[in-house]
Amino acid sequence: MTTTLPLQDAAWELGPELVANRRYLHQHPELAFQEENTARFVAEKLRDLGIETQTGVAKTGVVGLLHGRGPGKTVLLRADMDALPIDELNDVSYKSQTPGVMHACGHDAHTTMLLGVARLLSERRDDFTGTVKFVFQPAEEVPPGGAQPMIAAGVLENPHVDAAFGVHTAQDLPAGLIGVVPGALAAAPDGFNARIRGLGGHAAAPHMAVDPVVVAAHCIVALQSLVSREVNPLRQAVITIGVLRAGTVRNIIPEDAYLEATVRTFDEGVRQNLAERIPALIKGIAAAMRAEAEVEYEFGYPALINDVAMTDLVRDAVGDLLGPERVIDHGPGMFGEDMAYFLQRVPGSFFLVGTANAERGLIHRAHHPRFDIDDEGALPVGVAAIAAVALRFLNG
Numbered sequence: 115m116t117t118t119l120p121l122q123d124a125a126w127e128l129g130p131e132l133v134a135n136r137r138y139l140h141q142h143p144e145l146a147f148q149e150e151n152t153a154r155f156v157a158e159k160l161r162d163l164g165i166e167t168q169t170g171v172a173k174t175g176v177v178g179l180l181h182g183r184g185p186g187k188t189v190l191l192r193a194d195m196d197a198l199p200i201d202e203l204n205d206v207s208y209k210s211q212t213p214g215v216m217h218a219c220g221h222d223a224h225t226t227m228l229l230g231v232a233r234l235l236s237e238r239r240d241d242f243t244g245t246v247k248f249v250f251q252p253a254e255e256v257p258p259g260g261a262q263p264m265i266a267a268g269v270l271e272n273p274h275v276d277a278a279f280g281v282h283t284a285q286d287l288p289a290g291l292i293g294v295v296p297g298a299l300a301a302a303p304d305g306f307n308a309r310i311r312g313l314g315g316h317a318a319a320p321h322m323a324v325d326p327v328v329v330a331a332h333c334i335v336a337l338q339s340l341v342s343r344e345v346n347p348l349r350q351a352v353i354t355i356g357v358l359r360a361g362t363v364r365n366i367i368p369e370d371a372y373l374e375a376t377v378r379t380f381d382e383g384v385r386q387n388l389a390e391r392i393p394a395l396i397k398g399i400a401a402a403m404r405a406e407a408e409v410e411y412e413f414g415y416p417a418l419i420n421d422v423a424m425t426d427l428v429r430d431a432v433g434d435l436l437g438p439e440r441v442i443d444h445g446p447g448m449f450g451e452d453m454a455y456f457l458q459r460v461p462g463s464f465f466l467v468g469t470a471n472a473e474r475g476l477i478h479r480a481h482h483p484r485f486d487i488d489d490e491g492a493l494p495v496g497v498a499a500i501a502a503v504a505l506r507f508l509n510g
């Protein structure tokens with residue numbers, strides 16, 4: 115409340131604290147819905163700033179409320195807190211201290227940046243009207259995720275949220291840059307498991323058996339033609355069979371074959387159509403070849419669709435702060451992200467904070483055991499950008 119530094123300078127001044135916080139969180143990663151220590155860390159920092167803080171929202175979620183100088187709109191800023199079941203291979207002083215668990219998707223950085231934003235905005239409560247709602251959610255990595263239960267717990271009400279923003283680290287953008295994506299940014303990560311039941315037998319007597327391996331092979335090829343022949347070529351879809359399991363030895367025709375697949379789409383119509391056509395195709399091919407199939411289709415998060423006007427607001431606010439040349443128009447990706455649930459309900463924009471540093475070898479992508487980010491270069495920029503977006507929305 116005493117600071118008068120411009121936002122960007124204040125964020126740079128905060129740099130060492132941001133790096134320390136991020137490295138602490140990096141050393142103490144926790145899996146989905148087990149973010150007890152992380153939540154405690156977050157709540158303590160928020161309370162130290164005099165921010166009204168609620169814990170235990172959707173199990174380990176934390177919500178902070180910061181009121182400005184008078185009534186106005188409410189902006190929700192979201193970070194995710196969970197880590198991944200990966201053994202870290204980086205040899206750094208802040209390496210994960212929990213074997214088999216690693217912040218390999220940058221959620222330590224997201225949590226850190228949002229705490230930094232809380233700090234800057236709490237020092238500037240007289241500079242805005244309305245309310246900032248800081249949402250630290252659990253379990254982004256494990257569908258059905260932590261966003262949905264936080265929404266069910268009422269995080270979009272009291273006060274009612276008018277817009278939502280969040281960020282993800284981006285290893286295809288150098289630290290210092292911000293990426294914006296109008297419209298679809300992340301895909302609906304759906305999938306299915308299929309069991310094809312044939313009739314086992316001797317490998318030398320196929321006529322006495324129903325070979326589920328051949329049926330599975332036909333299904334796999336036909337599934338790829340769903341994408342090429344039944345999806346509008348101007349829309350996108352990907353089907354990947356990640357698991358194909360059948361048989362034990364070369365001279366036995368197995369009883370059944372098993373497939374597991376990922377299906378990703380942006381468009382809800384394409385998504386629903388594939389959810390209908392994939393089981394129909396597998397069952398139809400199986401029936402035509404005297405086998406039977408069961409298909410369990412699983413819907414993941416919806417596609418993340420950024421509001422175009424809110425994305426323009428991000429581009430303008432960050433461009434005014436950092437210079438327009440540091441705001442990059444970024445394409446969408448086919449990963450999943452449960453920020454989608456917030457953006458289904460309120461307008462907003464999810465944007466990207468560049469974290470790569472090729473000179474320092476910090477280039478490994480998310481979910482890689484050598485994933486690491488240029489925290490010194492990226493975190494202050496991300497903090498300043500998020501804070502500028504929140505202020506622009508509340509004051510604009």
Ligand code: NI
Nearest residue numbers: 219220221254
């Ligand atoms: Ni992530």
